[in-house]
Amino acid sequence: MLTPPPGADARGAYLPELAGLVWPAPARPALRRGGRAGFAVVPSAARPRLLVPAGSRRAAAGAVRHSTEAQSAKARLRRAVLAAAFRTGLGRLAFRDRLVVDAGGDALDAHLAAVLGRPALLSIHIGPARANRKPVVQLLDAAGDPIGYAKLGVDPLTRALVEAEAAALARLAKLDLPGVQVAEALHHGVWGGHALLVQSALPVGLPRAAPAPAAEAERAAMVAVSRCVGVERRPYAGSAHDRRLRDELAALGDRPEAARLRAVLAEVRRVDPVLALGAWHGDWNGGNSAALADGRVLV
Template sequence: MNSETTYLTDLAAVLWPCGGLLGPGDRGMRRRVRRDRGNQYLPVPSAHNPRVILPAYNRSAATRGITSFAQGHSLRERARTLLLTGAFATGMAPLLLRDRLYVGAGPGIEHALTAALDRDLSIAIHVGPPRANRKPVLLLLTPGGRTIGYAKVAVNDLTSRLVRAETRALRHLAGTPLRDVTVPRLLYEGEWNGHPLLVQEALPVGEQTDRPTRRQLLRCVTQITAVAGVRELRLSTSPYRHSLEERIVALGARPEAAPLRAALRRLPDVRVPFGAWHGDLTRWNIASTARRAFVWDWERLCLDAPAGFDALHYDLNECVQAGVHPGVHQWLDSGSRLLRDPLMSGTGLRPHTVSTVMALYLIDLATRYLHDRQAESGGRLAAVDDWLLPALEGLQERAAHEAAGPA
């Protein structure tokens, strides 16, 4: 049993306290499950590398789960999605995929969600790659395969904080409509098996939407920034800077804490516009049409951060798709160009503060990763001493040079 099968077994204990058992799809196990009137799920592609968990004998729910959770941004990913969709649609998947998750007949997460929403439903589960904030995202479907919404269930202390934070964020955003940005409605909040649970509506994302263009992205970013109003403050007197320094101090004796705190103190004391930021705006959490952006995963929403953080975060995650080090080098230029775009000037962001804001973003991101212990989970950008601290050194010099020039 590797770490992934251990995670899958632990996850099953959260979702189905009646019991979950990993095993092969042999006839003896199938007869035992039928006798106990339990369910079968397929870890895909395997129990040793689970990314989605799909109902073994509900073709429509499994097929919709594959297409809903597929990233589909590369030729390889699209081909894999097409093959899996075909295998489930024809009923061949249970024959081709060996591993099974056998679930007992007692009350499970399906029963809780059926009661919460007062309707029959099926589920497909997105597990995703190992990360500190990894948690199951459940696609909720009618028995015929129509999407009802998505549920998130916490599995530990960090994910409990995030699920509760997203619940608060959705409640807040429901009272603050955005002109060109659609946010999912909160359908239910509660607990399951001692863990926070939320259900939100599914956004109309599909063939009519795509990744945002540069203009669409910045239009979305500026509207999110203004959610709680924008105010311009000197960095030294801003509540944000004080809060960030406290978060760094709370890292204790970690070796990265000292250089982060020193970098923060060396930044020029410029006036910066502060507003809200989504906190994790990436290609996986946004889709656009020509007129609207659809944005989800609001668990990192913060109402007090330098304007432009969302644009920088989106751009950094795009740049590193082909490799961290070349991507960060590219981002140092492309991120600067994004913040200098005329659309960003509407937030009050001025050219001589661009590198200061970029440096603040890296300090904030490093502090988050260290608190969440992302490096221990093997995240792509989590090794902050490998790429982030060197990039921060160059940005500090650039920030000082910009601030010394004409405002």
């Protein structure tokens, strides 16, 4: 089995587990130095943040460009420099660690090619340790353009999250969301005993709106999402949201923060404001949305 390199940080320690999930036995993932095969580990196997295809300059550059939604000017510059390095071949020389896979059995890339009806190159962003961490695989064509993203639910929590996201995308596909474009569910099923969702890539490379129109478009998009399945005006106490929060707080037991949160919820229930209760995204942030110059908001 793959073992973490000496001095590995938390993400480096997670790399063997991730490799085992994406390339299960009889596949044999291994770490090597240099070469064109497998995946370049950026910046290193001890501190992995991104796996990009080592054999294709364009795919590696595309994987970097579309790996995350950079929020600051510094982050965008750093991402552009790194993408340019891989496009010119310097990235392959600068980042020498490779994850090489002797594939066997039902490999994920072969399965994805079958369900999508086209081959796809894989790239994986390695996030920090958290309860909902799961493999999220970026799918690229030979030119480095994104095809979509595959998510694997590998334990009870992440399986539930993947299934809930698939259900939400299926429901949203049938609703009218003025000015809002959501990803399309390209495939939903099971692979290797894990829940698998493949969703389309949104056109994040299109020109963006200026700050003021972007803020206005984002607010309008939030309103559209909140109203997409109807709005109910009612007192807060006894609402579905109130009941759900009470159940979640009860599950926290006697932890100190739970007592403080229960006190806050009890005060809200005592005041009992009348609210408009609708739908919500749940994780609306700058990395999950983009306002385009043509007026659309990608969510």
